[in-house]
Amino acid sequence: MSDKLKYNPMDAAALRDPWSGYASRRGECPVAHVSETEAPFWMFFKYADIRRAYLDNKTWTARYGTSPVFQKSIGFVADGKEHTEFRNIFKKRLSAASLAKFEPQVRELAERQLDLMLAKGTYVELHDDFALPFPVAVVSLLLGIPSDDYHRLKRWSDELMDLGFGQDNAAFLKVYHDVCDFFDGFIEQREALLAKANITEPKPAHVGTILPDDWISDAVCGDFQGRRLTRPEQRIALMGLLVGGNETTTSLITNLMWRLLEKPERWEKVKQHPSGLIPIAIEESLRCDPPALGMFRTSLCPVTVAGIEIGAKQKLWLPNGAANHDPEIFTNPEEFWLERPADELARHMAFGVGAHSCPGAPLSRMEVKLVMEMFVRRMPDVKLDGPTERNVGFNFWGRKKLPLKIG
Numbered sequence: 486m487s488d489k490l491k492y493n494p495m496d497a498a499a500l501r502d503p504w505s506g507y508a509s510r511r512g513e514c515p516v517a518h519v520s521e522t523e524a525p526f527w528m529f530f531k532y533a534d535i536r537r538a539y540l541d542n543k544t545w546t547a548r549y550g551t552s553p554v555f556q557k558s559i560g561f562v563a564d565g566k567e568h569t570e571f572r573n574i575f576k577k578r579l580s581a582a583s584l585a586k587f588e589p590q591v592r593e594l595a596e597r598q599l600d601l602m603l604a605k606g607t608y609v610e611l612h613d614d615f616a617l618p619f620p621v622a623v624v625s626l627l628l629g630i631p632s633d634d635y636h637r638l639k640r641w642s643d644e645l646m647d648l649g650f651g652q653d654n655a656a657f658l659k660v661y662h663d664v665c666d667f668f669d670g671f672i673e674q675r676e677a678l679l680a681k682a683n684i685t686e687p688k689p690a691h692v693g694t695i696l697p698d699d700w701i702s703d704a705v706c707g708d709f710q711g712r713r714l715t716r717p718e719q720r721i722a723l724m725g726l727l728v729g730g731n732e733t734t735t736s737l738i739t740n741l742m743w744r745l746l747e748k749p750e751r752w753e754k755v756k757q758h759p760s761g762l763i764p765i766a767i768e769e770s771l772r773c774d775p776p777a778l779g780m781f782r783t784s785l786c787p788v789t790v791a792g793i794e795i796g797a798k799q800k801l802w803l804p805n806g807a808a809n810h811d812p813e814i815f816t817n818p819e820e821f822w823l824e825r826p827a828d829e830l831a832r833h834m835a836f837g838v839g840a841h842s843c844p845g846a847p848l849s850r851m852e853v854k855l856v857m858e859m860f861v862r863r864m865p866d867v868k869l870d871g872p873t874e875r876n877v878g879f880n881f882w883g884r885k886k887l888p889l890k891i892g
């Protein structure tokens with residue numbers, strides 16, 4: 486492999502500041518090969534190449550998994566009609582109409598978590614005291630599981646995400662089995678309710694009637710290719726939803742507050758025009774600091790990009806972060822800018838693009854809008870109170886420490 490193709494997104498400088506590396510690669514060679522990892526992969530750096538690959542499912546598939554290791558095709562990790570049908574079982578709970586129904590409960594969860602944080606006094610830790618537990622509580626509500634043990638749910642969610650990247654298969658399997666046992670308990674409760682009602686063929690109409698109105702019931706009653714989901718499909722769906730909705734939304738909250746408070750004049754502006762500026766600030770945070778820095782695909786056939794030949798069955802990391810900082814698309818991309826034009830904001834790729842783009846986007850936007858409105862109202866004089874620290878893992882970008890002074 487030629488030296489000009491080498492790049493390591495895991496070296497200390499790239500972890501500290503991924504953006505400079507992306508910028509220099511765009512100028513030198515917009516394709517790289519990462520071989521320092523257990524499982525090697527390719528990377529693109531230009532918005533146009535990244536977007537094209539996301540949308541070209543004939544060349545780049547999600548069927549072998551969206552991590553650097555090769556996985557079995559199941560559930561969300563599939564292509565075409567099979568993937569769309571599976572995704573639709575769970576996506577309908579994330580539609581605007583369904584979310585409107587949940588909004589009062591989500592608001593109440595946010596108010597309650599904020600009460601707990603503010604009760605701690607003047608000095609708080611935004612990540613631990615709010616940004617971590619709140620999304621866990623929301624995802625638990627939609628799943629239909631209790632969230633009181635959010636430390637365990639969060640630990641599982643983090644471990645599934647980190648260990649799924651292939652470093653330690655035995656450790657991954659241990660967590661995987663624990664989480665399977667946990668979800669199996671809830672699935673079996675729903676099956677017992679159906680049996681009690683003499684229902685031998687569960688149908689979507691039983692969700693919210695015989696069974697509680699939540700994702701566990703969707704997993705039990707969902708219609709997939711004319712049949713019910715198998716137990717492994719049910720488990721993988723529930724795990725995907727648990728993992729998908731946690732760390733990402735936590736990072737959106739901490740990244741956004743960090744950018745607003747590091748320049749107090751930004752916070753002042755948002756406070757003066759919350760209804761207009763909160764939605765813009767959320768989109769600019771997603772663009773400038775995407776919580777998922779990238780997603781993986783696998784090549785189905787040989788392909789040439791920017792003059793570089795890539796063979797079949799090669800893993801590719803599509804860095805949403807590099808796309809979102811491409812100066813061909815975004816004016817002064819390194820700047821967090823509350824005045825960024827709407828047409829630029831609409832082009833960010835924080836939620837991916839195409840068939841696998843994030844079905845949870847409307848939920849996390851709703852959560853974070855409610856939260857920001859509450860922060861403006863209930864802690865208007867908040868300030869940063871010390872240095873922030875980034876989370877671990879080259880694929881994620883968020884603050885795992887954000888100390889605040891409330892008043």
Ligand code: HEM
Nearest residue numbers: 551561729730733734737776780835836837841843845849
């Ligand atoms: C700020 C918050 C979030 C960010 C930045 C984010 C980011 C992403 C991205 C980039 C993808 C695309 C994956 C790909 O193309 O392979 C994705 C997919 C997904 N996300 Fe999210 N996500 C967020 C919130 C959520 C929430 C709240 C949920 C649900 C509770 C969720 C569930 C999922 C699921 C199930 C997928 C897989 C979809 C598929 O393959 O069809 N995400 N997310």
